[in-house]
Each structure stands twice: as structure tokens, then as C-alpha cells.
Amino acid sequence: MTTPADLSGPVLSGRGLRRTYRTADGQVLALEDVDITLQAGELLAIVGHSGSGKTTLLSIMGLLDRPDAGTLRMFGHDVSRWGWGRLARLRRGRIGFLFQDAGLVERMPVIENVILPMRYARTPASRRQVNARKALERVGLGDKARRLVGTLSGGERQRVGLARALAMQPRLLVCDEPSASLDKATTGLVAELLSEQAQAGAGVVLATHDPLLLPMADRVLHMERGRFVAGGG
């Protein structure tokens, strides 16, 4: 899976990124001329009001969306003009996500949610089970592997999301308000695991306002109306 291009340079670098959306009220500018770089092992926090463009930027950084203009390099590849198929292949096994609501597939057992990225990454079945079990143990949910997601509490769901993101040992971890509805203890666990990932060499980017998470960031960027207003990329 890892090509020579993967191993050199920053995890991600974007130059002049721009993204607009068409809505019923006309065009909305979500990102304008954004430059950003994320090094391997760096933990980058992005803060900003609702509608400032954080989620759009995270989508583009996670290859879930494409910029209208600008250049985006990911793991050494220029992916600015790549089609969805190639982006999916690059995303597979390299990028982990942690969403505000955990982003779990309802009505699927906990362990299957954790296994899901490994299925698409063609990880052998025996390793999938072992890795998923380990990740669940790590977040303290080893005994709830067979439970349906719908039966879990909010904190447990977020921990399953974290286990899913970490099970693949991704090179880039994209987190959108990961502690929005968590208690202090679970937020502490999230912070600890994200730091561990960064120390292990992964690039971690998170959109957050949580005072418990912000201090551990190497850099904090402020977004307003689709631009960085302080600090820069």
C-alpha cells in the first residue's frame, strides 16, 4: 500500500484551496485561498465559529471532498485533479476519521464497525479480528464487541469511533469536534490516544473548541469566513 512517494515530505499540504457550494440562495463560499501544511507527527487544531469552513476543510483534508481550485498534495501525491476512485484508494487504510457523532453505522455490531475500514483495505480476515479486538480493548470496550451500536451510550459510541480510527494505524487522523458530547474522563482518553497517534508519527488534525484538547495541539489555526485569520497554514 505504501509507495515511495508516501515516505517523503509532509503528510499533507494545500495551496490556494477554494471551495464553493451551490445553494437555493446562490453560491456560498466555504473556503477561499487556504494554505495548509500538516507534518507527520504533528497535532494541528483548527478553531472557528460554526460556518467558518472548518468542516469543509476537514472534508478536503480527509479526501471526502475536492477543492474547486488550488493544489492539494497528500502523502507525496498531487491529488488535486484525482477522480473519486483514486481518492478512495488513497484514503483506504491511510486516513482515519473521528466524527462528532462517532459516525458509526447503526444496526451493525460494534466489532463490525471497527473492522469496516480494514475490509476495504483488504486486511486478511484473521488480522482484522485481532486488530479490532485490540483497538476495542484499548478504549475499554473489549466486552461490548458483539453489541449493536444502537445499544451504546454517547461516550461508548465515541470510543468505538476512536477504536475504528486507530485500528488501521492511519497516517492521517481527521477529527471533527471529537469531544463535543463527552464527559471529562472520555475526553481525557480521546486526548491521550490522539497524542499517542501523533507521537507514533501520524498527522492529526482536529476541529475543536474543547479546552481539554486545545493545549495538547502543536499548532492552533483560527478560521473565519473560509480563511485562516491568525497563525496561517
Place this chain on the structure above:
Amino acid sequence: MPFSLLALAVMALRARPLRAFLMALTLGSGTAAVSLAAAVLAGYSQQIEGMAFGAYARSLVVSENWSSPRRTGPPTLADIGRLREALGARIEAVAAWRITRADMRLGTQAREMTLYGVLGDYRHEADMALAEGRLLTPDEVEGASRLCLLGSAAARELFRFERQRVGAQVRINGIACEVVGIFDVPMSRTADRYDEAVIVPFRAAMRYFEAGASRLAPNEADQVTVILRDRRMVRPSLEDADRVLRRARGSPLTQLPPFRFSDPSAPAQAIQRQRDSAAGLLVIVAAISLIAALVGYAASTLSNVEMRRRDIALQMSAGAGGFDILSQIVLESVLLGLAGAVLGAVVSWGAGQVLQSGFGVPAVYDVQVAALTGAVGLLAGLVAGAVPAWKASRMPPALAVRQ
């Protein structure tokens, strides 16, 4: 990856079991309609096969027309030559038959049976497997040896206790005749008449076995059967045969023909017409049902895909490409199609039993009908699931982040 896709498809279906069942039932209703139509058509076809078996369905039977005012007698061996000349390459085989009742005896057993004296190729009509012994050779059929073949029922009635049946001497109207072969039970209605009968060579019947003063001259036959190469040749051949035989007997076209030409497949044709008219109706009804089921199923699948937008986007964020999503939804649809085929087969079989017992409409469930039912279910799943699957594969993965 195929096993993973299958696992994901099964998980998605198991997540909403009632919905999956109802969707399979929707497809099953369309599949049942097609299956039932096929079973009824197969039932009619089987009836037709039973009535007009093999070559008998393409034969022309010539016999004396008793209602003709100018009685010119039964067909003769010379008429066979005329027919051969007129019909030429259309003829596959010809047989001349002398048919009468005969007193059959073996030891103390005595029965009256039909005696068939045959000349030519008799196997097209006496289309039965041989249970014991051998058939009459072409030379024996042309000659006048006292040899005979017995039908299955005839042999059962004559040979009550004897173990050695082939080679035994039976008496036909008091004349000894050696049994060379015994037929098996006839499998078609057209061969039924040879079941309780004895078949001997034409000239032997005329010379030895017909009792008293024969009603036929030595060169005359009760009927001449002309087997044609193709069923579609029966109608034009009938006209040609009538023309040539009228000319031979000096019978003008203004009079009734000297011979009666019967098409033994006529009863089968009547059923065939019945089947054809039923077929049109059944195919239309089945097609409408299938289309309705496909539309209903496609609509349900589309709404299901819409409901699963976030889940699909989450799968994409986990690394699924458009093709993975397309394959998974198609696979789900195919699985539902197969489940629909099973449900459809059960419904169709039940409806078939009702039709058979309540309305006398034949319905046959064989391997072909089963294969068709499975194939229709599979194809229906593929076709109806294709568009929703394509739509799902085009969903923007960014939906994973935007709740």
C-alpha cells in the same frame, strides 16, 4: 473483497429484516406470476406430448371414405406408390395396416384382441420400448412368416403363469404364431391401441390369421399411414394426396373424396390452440405483474438507499470506492431477488395446485420451470437494483462529515 462485500450485504439486509422480507416478497410476486405462467404452459405442452407423440404428430392417415357416394374401396398397395410419387421427399416412412379382431389363445387362456397386419415402417406408430425379445425385421414385415409382437396388456392376459413368453406359440384365430417380442407399457396416448393387440406381418395376416372370408382384397389395407418429415407439411400433403388419389379413382373434385384423410394430431392441435390463446394471456399477465413488482422493488430500493445516505458516506470514509458501494447494493438486490425467487416458487406452486384441482388447468413444476423461476428472480434483482446501486455509488462521501 467479494466475501467482505457479501458479508456487508447480508449485514445490511439483516439490519432491517422486515423490510428485506417485504422487498423479497415484492419481487417474489412478480416471479410467482412468471413461474405460474411457465408451469401452466409446461402442463399444456405435456398434455400435447401425451396426445401426439413424436412422429405421429406429423402423419397423414388415409382410409376408405364410407360416406362417399362412389365407393371405390379401401386404399391399396398401389396407392402407396402413387402417394410416394406425389409427396416425394416429404415422406419419411409409410406403413399399411390391415386391422381386424381376432381370437387369441394360449393353452386354456382365450381373449379377443385387435390384430394388426403391417407392411412398411410400423415403429413410428407402435412407438413403444421393447420389454422382451426382438422386433420384426424389415424382411419379416415384407414376408408372410407366422411371427408376432404382443402389446404389454395382451401379453399379461395371455401369459398368466408361463415364464417363457418369447418363443411361445400363440394361436390367432386357430393358427399357430410364434411370439418374437413383447412391448413395454405405452408412454403416449397414440400407442395405447397397440397395448392390448397383436402385430403380425401384413401378408401373414391376410394369408393365415384373418378369420373366414376376408373383407379386404390381398392388396388392400384398412389404413395407410404416411409419416412426413415436418409437421407443417401435413396440410399441403393432404391436398396433394387427395388430388392424386382422386385422379387414380376417377373421382371428380365436385364429389366427396374417395378417401378419408385424418390428421391424428388434430386433438393435440385443439389443445395447442387452447394453450396458445392461454399463453398470450398468461405472458401478458405475467409481464405486467413482473413489471409492477420491478417498479415497486426499485422504488423501495431507491428509498432505502436514500435512508442509508449517511451510512453509505460513512462506508466511503472508511475506504469504500463507488464500485464497492455499487457492488454491495447490487449484491443485496441479487440476494433479495433469489429470496424472492424462492418465495415466488412457493406461491406459484400453491396457485398451481389450486388451478389444477379447482379448474382443471394443468401446471407442471419441473427443473426447467424451477430454473426459469430462479433466473427471473436473479435478473429481477439485478435489473431493479441497478439504478439505486448506481445512485448510491455516486453519493458524495462528504456526507459522512455533514450530518
